[in-house]
Amino acid sequence: MIETHNLTKRYGNLIAVNHLNLRLEEGDVFGFIGPNGSGKTTTMRMLATLLSPDYGEAYVCGKSIYTHAQEIRRLVGYMPDFFGVYDDMTVIEYLEFFAASYRIDSHARRKVCEEKLELVDMTFKRDAMVNQLSRGQTQRIGLARVLLHEPQVLLLDEPASGLDPRARIEIRNLLKRLGELHKTVIVSSHILPELADVCTRVGMIEKGELIVDGYVDEVMRKARQRILLQIRVKDKLDQAAALLESHDTTDQVSIVKGTIHAQLKAEVEDYSELPSLLISSGYKVVMFREEEVNLETAFMELTKGKQQ
Numbered sequence: 001m002i003e004t005h006n007l008t009k010r011y012g013n014l015i016a017v018n019h020l021n022l023r024l025e026e027g028d029v030f031g032f033i034g035p036n037g038s039g040k041t042t043t044m045r046m047l048a049t050l051l052s053p054d055y056g057e058a059y060v061c062g063k064s065i066y067t068h069a070q071e072i073r074r075l076v077g078y079m080p081d082f083f084g085v086y087d088d089m090t091v092i093e094y095l096e097f098f099a100a101s102y103r104i105d106s107h108a109r110r111k112v113c114e115e116k117l118e119l120v121d122m123t124f125k126r127d128a129m130v131n132q133l134s135r136g137q138t139q140r141i142g143l144a145r146v147l148l149h150e151p152q153v154l155l156l157d158e159p160a161s162g163l164d165p166r167a168r169i170e171i172r173n174l175l176k177r178l179g180e181l182h183k184t185v186i187v188s189s190h191i192l193p194e195l196a197d198v199c200t201r202v203g204m205i206e207k208g209e210l211i212v213d214g215y216v217d218e219v220m221r222k223a224r225q226r227i228l229l230q231i232r233v234k235d236k237l238d239q240a241a242a243l244l245e246s247h248d249t250t251d252q253v254s255i256v257k258g259t260i261h262a263q264l265k266a267e268v269e270d271y272s273e274l275p276s277l278l279i280s281s282g283y284k285v286v287m288f289r290e291e292e293v294n295l296e297t298a299f300m301e302l303t304k305g306k307q308q
Contacts, residue, residue, distance in 0.1 A: 001024055001025060001026050001028070001060070001061055001152065001153060001184040002022065002023070002024040002047065002058075002059070002060055002153065002184060002186070003022070003023045003024075003058065003059045004020050004021055004022045004023075004043075004047075004056065004057070004058040004059075005021060005056055005057045005058070006019040006020070006021060006055060006056035006057070007019070007020040007021075007022075007043070007046060007053050007055075007056035007057070007058050008020070008053055008054050008055035008056045009039075009042050009046060009051065009053050009054055009208075010054050015207075015208050016039050016042040016208050017039040017042050017043050017046070017053070017208045018039075018207070018208035018209045019055075019056065019209075020039075020043060020056070020205075020208075020209075020210050021210070022203065022210065022213065024184055024186070024201070025184070026152075026182060026184055027179075027182045027183070027184065027200075028184055028185070028200055028201050029175070029178075029179040029185045029187065029198060029199045029200050029201070030184075030185065030186045030187070030199060030200075030201045030202070030203060031187060031188075031189065031198065031199035031201070031202040031203070031216075032044075032186055032187065032188040032189070032202075032203055032205065033188075033189065033190070033202055033203065033204045033205070034188075034190060034204060034205035034206060035190050035206075036190055038190075038205045038206055038207060038208065039205050039207070039208040039209075040157070040158075040188040040205060041080075041081070041157055041188070042208075043205075044078065044155045044157050044186060044188065046058060046065065047060060047065065047076070047153075047155060047186070048072075048073070048076055048078040048155055049065050049069040049072050049073060049076075050078070053065075060072045060075060060076060060153055061075050061152055061153065063075075074149065074151075075151055075152050075153055076151050076152075076153045076154075076155060077146030077147060077149070077151035077153070077154045077155070078146065078154075078155045078157075079142050079143060079145075079146045079154075079155070079156045079157060079159060080157050081157045081158040081161050083142055086130060086131075087129070087130075087131045088129075089129070089130055090126070090127050090128060090129055090130070091117070091122065091125050091126050091127065091128055091129075091130055091133070091141060092110075092113055092114075092117070092126045092127065094130045094141065094145070095113040095116065095117070095141070095144060095145060095148065096109055096110065096113055098145050098148055099112055099113055099148050099149075102148055102149040104148065104149065112148060113144075113148070114126075116144040116145075116147050116148055117144055119144065119147065119174075119177070120140040120141070120143050120144045120147075120174060121140070121170070121174075122137065122140050122141060122144065125137060125141075134167070135162055135163055135164075135167065136163045136164065136166070136167025136168075136170060136171070137167075139159055139160070139163065139167070139171060140170070140171070140174065142159075143156075143159070143174060143178075151183070152183060152184065153183065153184045153185075153186075154178065154183055154184070154185045154186070154187075155186050156175075156185065156186065156187040156188070157188050158188055158189055158190075159171055159175070159187060159189075160172065160189065161189075172197070172198055175187060175198045176197075176198055179198070179200070187199070199216060200215060200216060201213075201214065201215050201216065202214070202216055202219055226251070226263055226264055226265070226266055226268075227263075227264040227268065227269065227271065227290055227291075228261060228262070228263050228264075228290070228291040229260075229261070229262040229263075229264070229271065229274070229288070229289070229290055229291070230259050230260070230261060230287065230288075230289050230290075230291055231244070231259065231260040231261075231262060231274075231278070231285065231287060231288050231289075232258065232259050232260070232285070232286045232287035232288075233260070233278065233283045233284060233285055233286065234283075234284035234286055235284070236283065237255060237258065237260065238255070240260060240278060240281075240283050241253050241254075241255055241260045241262075243277065243278070243281060243283075244260060244262050244274065244277075244278075245262075247273075247274065247277065249264055249265060249268045249271055249273070249274065250262050250263065250264055250265070250274075251263050251264060251265045251266075259287070261291075262274070274288075275288050
């Protein structure tokens with residue numbers, strides 16, 4: 001659905017996007033991760049045919065951004081970080097205006113707008129003035145707008161930027177729903193936890209270079225160098241820690257706020273003996289779990305040494 005070959009964009013001496021190679025299939029929800037100024041927005045604007053690259057090629061739904069720009073625009077829904085609304089329109093009028101711009105048949109226009117409002121849970125605001133909506137509600141109306149013409153590809157640039165915690169959760173739930181519609185989605189963010197449970201794939205971009213690209217599970221495995229276990233026992237914490245430290249599977253054991261942290265040796269993946277060891281030694285185990293690697297940890301680990 002989306003494919004780039006050495007896509008490059010320069011602004012004077014600044015290389016905003018540097019030989020980016022990316023391939024996304026239908027149904028991929030791709031989390032585009034990177035700090036502000038890393039090249040996320042520039043990449044999305046080139047894919048949306050709003051910005052011409054200096055070098056390289058990109059295809060959207062098999063069509064070149066150079067020769068089929070108009071066709072691509074009919075296949076793509078692009079939502080920038082900030083966008084304007086019209087002060088003198090209600091929500092339903094705003095959507096109908098854009099539906100007409102997308103040349104949606106006048107007889108079907110109202111029904112299409114109502115359906116998109118329902119999808120983004122904004123039916124209760126259909127007759128409100130768009131300039132009176134909260135930031136989170138405006139973002140949801142923006143999503144409804146880019147969905148009007150049933151695009152195959154969605155480019156969402158920082159959709160949760162500037163939102164309060166509740167609005168972030170609502171946007172995140174909506175992004176999950178979009179993934180279930182089998183659309184190809186690129187959603188950018190510099191706030192990593194926002195994308196952790198939404199995306200099927202992630203890419204990490206730094207100074208215009210895509211330094212990590214893969215399915216979420218693959219990226220997590222790549223970032224995790226060693227397994228870290230978190231263990232709690234009812235009593236005799238120091239003795240339990242000493243017992244674990246003496247086992248040949250552990251490399252380092254410490255106690256942090258009443259929890260034993262046991263780091264396994266690099267080659268160890270099977271630690272099934274450890275809970276049995278504790279129980280057979282008379283310890284009452286109340287918690288035994290493997291610490292999960294999140295996107296934030298993965299980003300810090302995989303970009304180590306590449307940010308200078």
